[in-house]
Amino acid sequence: MGAVMVRVESHQRPVETRKRYNEEDRESHERPQEERSAAVRQGIVDKVETALSDPKVKSVVICGQNGIFCGGADIKEFGPKMSGPPLIPMIHAIEAANKPVVAAIEGSALGGGLELALGCHYRIAHSKARLGLPEVTLGLLPAAGGSQRLPRLIGVPAALDLITTGRHVTAAEALQLGIVDQVTDNNTVDAAVKFALSVAGQSLDARRISTYPCPQPSHLDALFEEVMQKVRQSARGAMAPVACVQAVRAAATLPYTQGLEREKELMATLFTSGQARALQYIFFAQRAVGRWRMPSGAGWDTSKHRPVNKAAVIGLGTMGQGITVALAQTGLSVVAIETQEKQLMKAKQAVSSTLERGAKRRGVAPPLDRISYSQNIQAVADVDLVIEAVFEDMGLKMEVFQQLSAVCKPGTVLCTNTSALDMDQLASETPNPELVVGMHFFSPAHVMKLLEVVYGPRSSPQAVATAMQLGKKMGKASVVVGNCRGFVGNRMLMPYSEQAFFLLEEGATPELVDRALEEFGFSMGLFRMSDLAGLDVGWRVRKSAGLAEPREASGQSARIRKGYRYSPIADLICEQGRFGQKTGSGWYQYDKPGSRVARSDPWLHSFLEQYRARHGLVARSIDHQEVLERCLYAMINEGFRILEDGIAAGPEDIDVIYVFGYGWPRHRGGPMFYASMVGLAKVLERLEHYHQAHPDVPYLQPCSLLKRLVASGSPPVHRWREVIKKLHSQL
């Protein structure tokens, strides 16, 4: 018989099953999937055992199904009541086999999939395969021996890199690192069978990775110290990357069996941390937002997108430049329009150099010839989709949309990148409002992963599907949202920043607020972030909303707008010409305009003291807990209002927006998930408390959806949609 093949079935649902899946029948799909996963392991154990005991079988090949070796353990299966044979003894039995076992790796070998392959004696990969140990991104570590075998195979520094970042490597890099023994462009299983037969009967003593001594780098302690410091800094409170370093250290310093014990201990800590739950929630949320639905019932599974091969960008300011870069990098032909000649030249240079830098990093040619530049809007006549990114001025945008309607071929999808204006008003200016959607990119658009796709009451599902498909192609986390002021992300930012300004009035400093938020895990505190983004942006928005009008310098009335409490602090800072990093001062001071290193500013502190004195405010001591509760719960409360209003379809949409666009720490799962972890009753109680203390702040008044969820026993986050649905059906 020669070689025998053992197939690893993928835990990913087949496409047809995936299509039928929705939130309501989540449970009914979960159970069979768990059972299937256990059955897969049982199948491997049984087949390997049979093959090893059959004298006619000389070697064994383990391969996947449908072109995928194995994406790793089924995350949904993790829990106290896991059924079926455990992974570690299964991999040990394979490694201990007295006949060669060869992994035929096609598609992906990730997590437990790669750990299984590392238990095999040889690994043959297809040239298009990707390999990695991404457990860290799910709040875990490779706990089926991966953290102990990989350093023994490829050395400590390379293993640390792969395990602490979770990055996937190509087959070519895997070969270079020594993870695989051979790469093929042909049929991988055939190559593996041929190989398995060629090594049949040979000694396997040198092929069992767990028996290898771990290569010892010089200055082991210094290396781990340096790596640990770096990892702690970038982890921003996430535990898994730190545990990964500790596990690799165990591989480098302990015998294999003791290292395995350490791996198990560390995994147990991660498992019960809550961070793993948050990260796994975000993994599924990222996929759930792709299954979008509009209030009409039309959605991802009923709407066909229009093909987009050629797109146009109108307006080449910072945003337009970033969008142009992102489109060209996606492989589209782009027409870039800017009416001002000087700005067009400047933008062309900036776009080209960004593309050149990116291409150099990736070792490819820059896609410069995919872009044609023009001052004439007629050049967009044959494009499939237009993204308007001109200055935030309704009159100007309306003019552009009217021109586009006259110039574009029928069916061209018209997108606006507005972040503050009413896209439905824009749509009403075109003869085909069904073709208008918002594509709200985040700056810099070629770097930031988030895209809000905004529909108005007249947007067609096809236009939404087209924008979503383009977002996907561009590698964006794309979320469909309804039309309202600030959409989802910026709308929730309003109460967040308002609370931060109030805290300054009450005695806090920008440093205190930022420290609390950064210790929580935000990549940047609110004040450092607004210095980076530019304070003038918000000032302009507040002015256009009739808020930032100069009033008398002191007295209660200066702190009231439209009958509610208002803090003019940010406006007063702007009146001083302090717009943040670009002017060399804002909430902090900088060495020079454009510098990024924020330093405490004595001027700002004395300004705050004078401001408080002028308004009869007495500074009190404010702790981190209050900063977090005031800023985050006010934001979360607005999130519930957004759900109540139907602007976002579910909590996952809000959480993906915050994790991918607003620096929310991923290991805390997004604001709505965080609220569920804190406990909705507690969030409600604290909001009631703060609203009582600040009755003139509407954002602190708990919204009815939150109250309703608490009244219905605070269901877990994946059940909120049912309550929202009921709420909407009663309206």
Ligand SMILES: CCC[C@H](O)CC(=O)SCCNC(=O)CCNC(=O)[C@H](O)C(C)(C)COP(=O)([O-])OP(=O)([O-])OC[C@H]1O[C@@H](n2cnc3c(N)ncnc32)[C@H](O)[C@@H]1OP(=O)([O-])[O-]
């Ligand atoms: C003891 C410790 C052992 C071990 O160390 C722990 C692990 O292995 S931890 C694991 C380490 N492994 C990883 O971290 C790999 C994570 N997975 C991936 O990176 C990608 O899914 C993969 C590259 C495999 C395929 O990409 P693609 O082709 O673009 O497809 P896609 O991404 O759209 O997914 C299709 C469907 O499969 C679903 N699903 C996927 N993976 C899992 C999972 N592990 N579980 C459950 N479900 C999973 C996914 O939700 C989606 O379902 P739906 O209902 O349609 O939304």
